[in-house]
Amino acid sequence: MTQPKRISILGVTGSIGQSTLDVVRQTDGMSVFAMSGHSALESLVEAAKEFQPKFVVATSQSAADGFDFGDLPAGTELLVGSHHIAQIASAPEVDVVVAAIVGIAGLPGTMAAVEAGKTVALANKESLVVAGSLITAMAASSGSRILPVDSEHSAVFQALQSGQPNEVSRIVLTASGGPFRDFSDSELKTVTVEQALAHPTWQMGDKISVDSATMMNKALEVIEARWLFDLPAAKIEVVVHPQSIVHSMVEFVDHSTVAQLSPPDMRLPIQYALTWPDRIAGVSPPLDLSRPQTLEFIPPDTDRFPALKLGFDVAARGGTSGAVLNAANESAVAAFLKRELSFTDIAIACQEILEQHDFIADPNLEQLMACDQWARQELAKWISV
Ligand SMILES: NC(=O)C1=CN([C@@H]2O[C@H](COP(=O)(O)OP(=O)(O)OC[C@H]3O[C@@H](n4cnc5c(N)ncnc54)[C@H](OP(=O)(O)O)[C@@H]3O)[C@@H](O)[C@H]2O)C=CC1
Ligand SMILES: CC(=O)[C@@H](O)[C@H](O)COP(=O)(O)O
């Protein structure tokens, strides 16, 4: 009998983490070796009781202080503090690491897994946005395989299997357009947090939901695609597709366009990353073609959604620009969620901070982290004036 595939889930308490558990729950031959959570410790303990991992990491020391972990299974060891993420991402027993922590907090885990040569099911797009050049170089030397979980990139990854790399003329990432797809300039100025969190087609965490509403999510995905598929920005396009059925497309040099279609459900790209190169019976529902439906494709409006243009600029420029854009955006989204910044100011602030930064073309990790800190301070100043 073959050994079950052993998985470490970084960010098990989030939307992707919970969908990953559902895939594991419904799939033979997979076990959870380790899992991490940050503030949702009840949910972390519940997951540990069901999946009996060897390690549970509670990354937030302050949340863990005073929390009663008494319900953890007897065979599960509790580790407290974010420094333990590297340990569960690189442990020799682990076959696949699911990188599902949100934001730059996910970078250390992604890097530890890549450095250890692991197969990484990557949801944390911010890792590549910030440090794509370092991570892809590290993967090339360690033998790590980075498999996309992001639905668009999973679709591109699947479609790319129809041809050779030198036969690709462009990739087209689909965007739902978010909850404000048809809002006018003046309507966008007054949108609320509650409206921004109500994504029309996907159930996701708060940060990515706001990113989808500004279309910064698509900007980050353009940069993510640039690194995942080693493509120049000029070969990456975005089209608005409100139904979220076509998850992205690859156009080949003969002008054949290959697309991947499925209902919007993250369990499919997660499952594909966990079982690749095999396909197994799906845990997410099939496409229902028994009823009439319309698929629309609309060019994006970068005047109303200026964040999108920043993604193409950063994908073309590289260097420290991804770290700056990511940090400015993370801070701006946090401020919007606290009602300290308006929705339309998110992209304006990000653009101004990007324009001001001292660009370095070939940065090391320390320089990227310095840019991250600088951009967060600039965003705080931007709000205070
Ligand atoms: N949700 C989706 O459908 C998709 C998500 N993604 C990407 O996947 C990633 C996760 O998104 P999503 O699941 O929606 O996000 P959620 O907000 O739902 O979950 C985030 C996870 O990260 C943990 N976390 C938060 N802050 C920290 C920190 N400082 N240190 C360690 N862990 C932390 C959370 O722990 P806790 O909850 O315990 O505080 C939680 O487990 C993002 O990068 C997102 O862009 C990509 C495509 C689709
Ligand atoms: C599910 C997923 O991959 C998200 O990144 C999704 O694409 C967000 O929707 P938008 O297309 O609105 O950004």
Ligand SMILES: [Mn+2]
């Ligand atoms: Mn996506």
